Amino acid sequence: MLDVQLLRSELQAVARRLADRGYIFPVDEFAKLEAARKAVQTETQELQAERNQVSTQVAQFKAKGEDASQLIAKVNAQADRRKALEQELEGIQAKLDEFLRGIPNVPHPSVPAGKSSADNPEMRKVGTPRTFKFTVKDHVDIGEGLGLLDFATASKLSGARFSVMKAGIAQLHRALAQFMLDVHTREHGYTEVYVPYLVTGACADGVSSLAKFKDDLFKVEGRDLYLIPTAEYPVTNFVREEIVPGEKLPLKFVCHSPCFRSEAGSYGKDTRGMIRNHQFDKVELVQIVHPQSSYDRLEELTAHAEVVLKRLELPYRVVTLCTGDMGFAAAKTYDIEVWLPGQQAYREISSCSNFEAFQARRMQARFRNEKGKTEFVHTLNGSGLAVGRTLVALLENFQNADGSVTVPEALRPYLGGVAALKAS
């Protein structure tokens, strides 16, 4: 959520920057709401002040044993008007809050303008896609060929967009999560956390807009609980309504969790295999930082995610999301895209964002600064990495002509030294 003070003082500038990301700021609606708020709030507070003043007078009269009925009559005379105004003000403020919560974040000045993913500039390309001397298969054919991926059973259990993994691939999947957690806890200083996979609506609205994106989430019927679409939801909310001592920053958490997404609106997209499932595992990096350092931290966090790809010897590239392709809450985002031979394309495997104070303001997450004053923290997160897609990338990049799949060196210790997955 944006700072309402900023909107009051620099409305035109903010509207212009939001237009870059394709959001038309309803300037008139905001001006109207603000004018109403100001008028109603001023009068309400005047009446409240009068009531408070008279009430203390009543106390003084009664203490002296004098008759206060005249004073009480005076307050009663304005009670209806006051109560009506209080209600009206509450309504206006609720509308303003809803309005503010529906406005996306303002892109950082370094974010390139653009309309879609086609406009995302490439920052760097690491590793070279391997050339195959045989016809490459995609992960579905590889996995089913090995008898280790079973989409037929998955759809029997739960319908489309689910996976069943068996034996070697199930173990590889587990090894990947383990490996990623080890890298981030041992080498990058993150604290491993285990969290609820269901969070309240308030938490969901703390990291994004629940009103706008609730259709993307699975909800528990009859309860105010949502299956998390990423561990960002619970982990970032660790600091919800907290005042973190300044010296504790940065807080760095890594969390392995399943992620649940309804994928409403993506009908027909990536229907095959495990690229876009309703349920997938992810190792998520979250940082809660001092505002001064948040952009340095974004570079750092992105580099942390890249380490995993390097260790796994997977070719990838990093792009900066242009203004038109950014998520609702982000001020700046780097996507890491891994090379998928089966698709002959780079596909997103991690998304690393700085949200500045946008989420902190929604969550009321603050810290005590050098001057002893409270200030909103900056929040960041990124995948480090999406486990399911990493598995896909391994299968496709390390496939062999005979249908087997080589296990990269880094993972072998996690698989009891196994060097390749073969049909049994």
Next chain:
RNA sequence: GGAGAGAUGGCCGAGUGGUCGAAGGCGCUCCCCUGCUAAGGGAGUAUAGGCUCAAAAGGCUUAUCGAGGGUUCGAAUCCCUCUCUCUCCGCCA
């Protein structure tokens, strides 16, 4: 599932209708004193808003004692609903 207790400021904790935004303590900040250290004395120290002001300072003001509603001229305090925490019993992976 049953019974009971509780939720107050950065923390602990007092406060059962009236100058209470809240005693006291701890912590923190500043000052004084003390030849180090330790101890002592004094002052200050919640948050989010609104209006005013060119702006800062300042001034005026509102709300907030788990959340929401109610009673009242006036609620931390009384009533209702909800949430969470703790204790005991039952059940259970």
